[in-house]
Amino acid sequence: DAKTTQPNSMESNEEEPVHLPCNHSTISGTDYIHWYRQLPSQGPEYVIHGLTSNVNNRMASLAIAEDRKSSTLILHRATLRDAAVYYCILRPLGGSNYKLTFGKGTLLTVNP
Amino acid sequence: KAGVTQTPRYLIKTRGQQVTLSCSPISGHRSVSWYQQTPGQGLQFLFEYFSETQRNKGNFPGRFSGRQFSNSRSEMNVSTLELGDSALYLCASSLGVGNTEAFFGQGTRLTVV
Numbered sequence: 001d002a003k004t005t006q007p008n009s010m011e012s013n014e015e016e017p018v019h020l021p022c023n024h025s026t027i028s029g030t031d032y033i034h035w036y037r038q039l040p041s042q043g044p045e046y047v048i049h050g051l052t053s054n055v056n057n058r059m060a061s062l063a064i065a066e067d068r069k070s071s072t073l074i075l076h077r078a079t080l081r082d083a084a085v086y087y088c089i090l091r092p093l094g095g096s097n098y099k100l101t102f103g104k105g106t107l108l109t110v111n112p
Numbered sequence: 113k114a115g116v117t118q119t120p121r122y123l124i125k126t127r128g129q130q131v132t133l134s135c136s137p138i139s140g141h142r143s144v145s146w147y148q149q150t151p152g153q154g155l156q157f158l159f160e161y162f163s164e165t166q167r168n169k170g171n172f173p174g175r176f177s178g179r180q181f182s183n184s185r186s187e188m189n190v191s192t193l194e195l196g197d198s199a200l201y202l203c204a205s206s207l208g209v210g211n212t213e214a215f216f217g218q219g220t221r222l223t224v225v
Contacts, residue, residue, distance in 0.1 A: 043216030102155035
């Protein structure tokens with residue numbers, strides 16, 4: 001499985017933007033970049049995913065480097081409810097391997 | 113539509129016993145995956161089923177097993193429980209391809225005493 005590298009922790013202030021980086025230098029051409037987050041005492045929650053182009057949804061934006069070896073999850077205005085562990089995961093498009101391989105993720109702390 | 117439902121939410125078992133956990137995926141989802149989460153090891157993949165067939169298995173002993181029924185509901189079983197099996201067990205369902213998201217249940221918190 002292709003590996004991702006994320007900082008162990010990051011801190012932000014409420015109402016400010018947050019940029020969460022992820023390196024995936026061994027990504028293959030058919031790997032989608034997925035982001036999930038896990039709030040305390042809950043199961044992981046899907047945030048966003050993309051292949052090559054930048055993506056936006058109501059929760060966040062995903063900026064993907066041109067060479068696809070890194071990506072950044074952008075929370076435009078952090079709230080206290082965004083405090084969670086954020087996981088960057090590579091998921092192949094096809095084949096029979098649908099599992100998600102979680103790393104340690106980034107623990108995001110949001111200060112009021 | 114209803115999300116992924118895991119039952120029970122909490123369970124306390126004694127060493128040596130066995131346990132069965134249940135997962136009902138989102139309607140229409142044919143892929144169900146199971147994960148174990150512990151403070152020390154994080155989220156680890158257990159196994160994944162698609163249309164009643166196990167497609168992938170993680171690095172866990174044979175005491176951990178699972179199955180999927182024709183309605184896509186899945187169960188996982190742990191036999192001869194050990195203290196180290198205490199964990200949050202999470203189930204996720206998806207349509208089954210890389211460009212779709214996985215939806216997780218709230219998990220079953222298993223405590224082995």
